[in-house]
Amino acid sequence: MWHYVAKRIVYVIPIAIGVTVFCFALVFLAPGNPVQMLLPADATQEVVDLVMKTYGLDRPLPLQYWTWLQRAAVGDLGVSIQSGRPVLDEVLQALANTVILSLGAVLVAFSIAFLLGTLAAYHRGSVTDRGVTALSIVGVSIPNYWLGIVLVIIFAVEFNWLPATGMGPGGSETFDPFLWDHFRHVILPVVTLCMVPVGMITRTTRSAVSEALAHEFVNTLRAKGLGELAVVRHALKNALPQVLAVMGLQFGYLVGGSILVETIFNWPGTGALLNKAILTRDIPVLQGTILVLALVFVLTNLLVDLLQTAVDPRIQRA
Numbered sequence: 001m002w003h004y005v006a007k008r009i010v011y012v013i014p015i016a017i018g019v020t021v022f023c024f025a026l027v028f029l030a031p032g033n034p035v036q037m038l039l040p041a042d043a044t045q046e047v048v049d050l051v052m053k054t055y056g057l058d059r060p061l062p063l064q065y066w067t068w069l070q071r072a073a074v075g076d077l078g079v080s081i082q083s084g085r086p087v088l089d090e091v092l093q094a095l096a097n098t099v100i101l102s103l104g105a106v107l108v109a110f111s112i113a114f115l116l117g118t119l120a121a122y123h124r125g126s127v128t129d130r131g132v133t134a135l136s137i138v139g140v141s142i143p144n145y146w147l148g149i150v151l152v153i154i155f156a157v158e159f160n161w162l163p164a165t166g167m168g169p170g171g172s173e174t175f176d177p178f179l180w181d182h183f184r185h186v187i188l189p190v191v192t193l194c195m196v197p198v199g200m201i202t203r204t205t206r207s208a209v210s211e212a213l214a215h216e217f218v219n220t221l222r223a224k225g226l227g228e229l230a231v232v233r234h235a236l237k238n239a240l241p242q243v244l245a246v247m248g249l250q251f252g253y254l255v256g257g258s259i260l261v262e263t264i265f266n267w268p269g270t271g272a273l274l275n276k277a278i279l280t281r282d283i284p285v286l287q288g289t290i291l292v293l294a295l296v297f298v299l300t301n302l303l304v305d306l307l308q309t310a311v312d313p314r315i316q317r318a
Contacts, residue, residue, distance in 0.1 A: 012302055016295060020072065023291040024065045057283075068287070077288035082280050087288035090273060095255075095292060097167065098262070098269035100175055102254035104190040109197035110247055116198075117205025117243075122232060124210055132202060139199030145260040148192040152264065155188060162188055165266035189265045193258060197250040204246040208239030241308040248304030252297035 052058040056067065071078065077087035113136075120132035156164035167175045168182040176182045212218070212235035221231050259271030266272075270289055277285040 008302060008305055012298060015298055019294040019298065020069055020291060021065070023287055023294060024068060025061075026290065072288075072291065077291070078284035080285050081282045082276075082285075087284045090285060091270070091288050091292050094268060094270045094273040094289070095296070097175070097267060098255055098258060098271065100177075100186065101189050101193055101258060101261070101267065101269065102251055104186060105193035105254055106197055106247060106251045108190060109194040109201055109250070110243075112194075113198045113201035114205055114243065117202045118209055118232065118236065120202070120206040121209035121213060121235075124213075129206075132206065136199040136202040136206075139195045139202070141199075142195055144192050144196060145264060147195060148189070148261055148264040151188050151192060164188070167267065189261055189267055192261050192264075193254055197247070197254070200250055201243060201246055205239065205243050208242040209235050212236075212238040244304055244307055248300050248307075252300045255293060255296055255300075 049058065056064060059067075068078070075088055077091065079085065080087055080090060083090070116132045116135070120129040123129050152164045155162045163169075163185050167185055168179075175186070177186070209232075213231075215238075218231055218235065221234060255270070258269060259275055261267070262269045262271035263275060270293060273285065274289050276282070277289060
């Protein structure tokens, strides 16, 4: 087991290095000069050159990458061109806000989808199965930004039951899930984000549980006199690794792909930070945010891989 864990961790190292190359090079493909966002339109070339030298943007790209990589390895992602704050502080604060939404959406989606998928698999071919399958297709098909707008119109504008924007009352930048005034702000964005994971995890659970129930060991368990609940429990244990894999992927996608939902609900997460950095051409923030999100996705997949091995040791590779 420990040999397998060490091997998977070693595999992450070249992936992480490749991620740094991609994150550094990607932002330079966009047109425009970030220095122009800081200086007035009538700034002289001498002033532009001075600012470029100050931020190290006048050096060759390989040298810029090597310097950036050395600093990033010790947690120094530079300073924001627009705010002057350390990039790592801004990214970690925004990431914590995004994780609140993503983790809430995945947990809600897993709870609902695992139950629906199990019911559909156990009653395969029935009306329940067809109904659950239809719901999962609807969940996957609905664009989350459109759903977010509809939920705002219904629950925030028409009925005024839930707030439409922000993390808390009065524009609070902190979130306390144990306070109702704060918790009610997270309901609409979490519901918006969880629809696609509900559809994906439901379909995966149905497929995995159906496959497990078709195995010969299920007939053996029933022949030994086990009740249906115990039989389903054994089938779920065999289906859990596949479901965990999909759940981990969905969490990674939500952390890195919630920019539209965060914009709709004015949630100060990584999506909003990326949107602001793109508009202002804040290269250090762009690089730092993309790097952290990519590493979170890689580490999430590593964690899911290890959890799969803990649940079912048969998936270990030599």
